[in-house]
Amino acid sequence: GLAAAVALALLPAVAASAHDYLVSSDPAADSTVTAPPSMVTLTFNDRVLDLAGDGSSTLLTVTGPDAATRHFETGCATVADVNVSAPVALGGAGSYTVTYQIVSADGHTVSNSYAFAYQPPAGATEAAGSEKTPCGAAAGGSGTDTPAASDPATPEATAGGSEPLVTASTPQPTAAANDSGLGLVIGIAVAIVVLAIIGVVIVILTARRKPPAAEAAADADANTPPSS
Template sequence: MPSKLSRSIRLTTTALISAAIATLLFADPAAAHDNLLDSTPSAGDTVASLEAVSLTFSGELIDFGQASFAQIQGPDGLYYETSCSTIDLNVLTTPVALGEAGTYTILWNAVSSDGHPISESFQFQYAPEEGAEPALGWDLPACQNEQTRIQPGAVASASPTPTQSGQAAAATPAPAKSDRASDGSSEGMFVLVVLGGVFVLAAVIAMAVWLIRARGRRSK
């Protein structure tokens, strides 16, 4: 009787171990991965202002080499992150400055606590209050492009069109001669006229003196 009980216990134990191994082998690999629990804004939200996008995950993220990030793309296809994302345990935060009203897309990538990368994207609506100043978008995302990305809107506004350049050149008056130079020319002409007058007067006086002396000689 004890031998049958021992055999039964061994068979039961073997079955349990086999079932556990099968569960580990055929379990869904994604079941252990972290997932997105909450976000600000959430998918489909409409916001009037936004300074940062915040993503909260079910586990602590692995942060190395900017592998976990969020990109915010506007309706014009440009990017509106003001700097790269930061991570605080299971919360990923990305500062933003949004542009024109419209549909914005959040594309995120995160390395979950088990080392597996996960990613997703969703959209929200931006409807700013009247009079809000839209920010300029960037041609590239913030992460790993801080030194190379540009704002096409700023470049376009800084480069005048050929028509504007021509109008600017036509509207620019030719440099006038300085008053000092003009005064110098007038003073020079005045001096020449005075000297000429003195020379003529001296010649007339000399001629008169010569005529008087000549008459005096004849009278003797």
């Protein structure tokens, strides 16, 4: 009916307004890794924006083990559509924390973190790690939903999981602005399509309904006895 048609038309608009969130990761959150990983890969529900085209708007760090804060990512994050990855070389056994900051498809900065356990086999090489990330801070997007509680280079860690923490950062005058403009155009286009669909449904329903006057005339003709 009309309600179903309107609901279907509004689905793209609802999806377009949502922030990116983590769908899966390798290593997975709360998992135990027994083979030395060479890469950490995150997969999101929508594309991740690469504002400068060189991955500088994205940050992915791996720190540990346990309470230690040494960095074990060995290179900068790379972005490929919905995937973000970085090379790693882990140290000793223990818990490691993966922290990420990305620019969502809607132009907002999203950050979060999760942990996994590492139990290397006997004789595995242990990397020394470094005190600082090899790539520095990430350039932010245009989000202003929630003030950031920490420096963009080290987003505030939250409990392991995939719900994103939306943080504020300095708007970018180029690519981020273009994405905001594109979102406005898409929103207007969706609104026009929704109105058009509603109009068509109303016209169809009206055409199928016979006017009361016509119905009364038809009933009167049916009840009039034929003339002799």
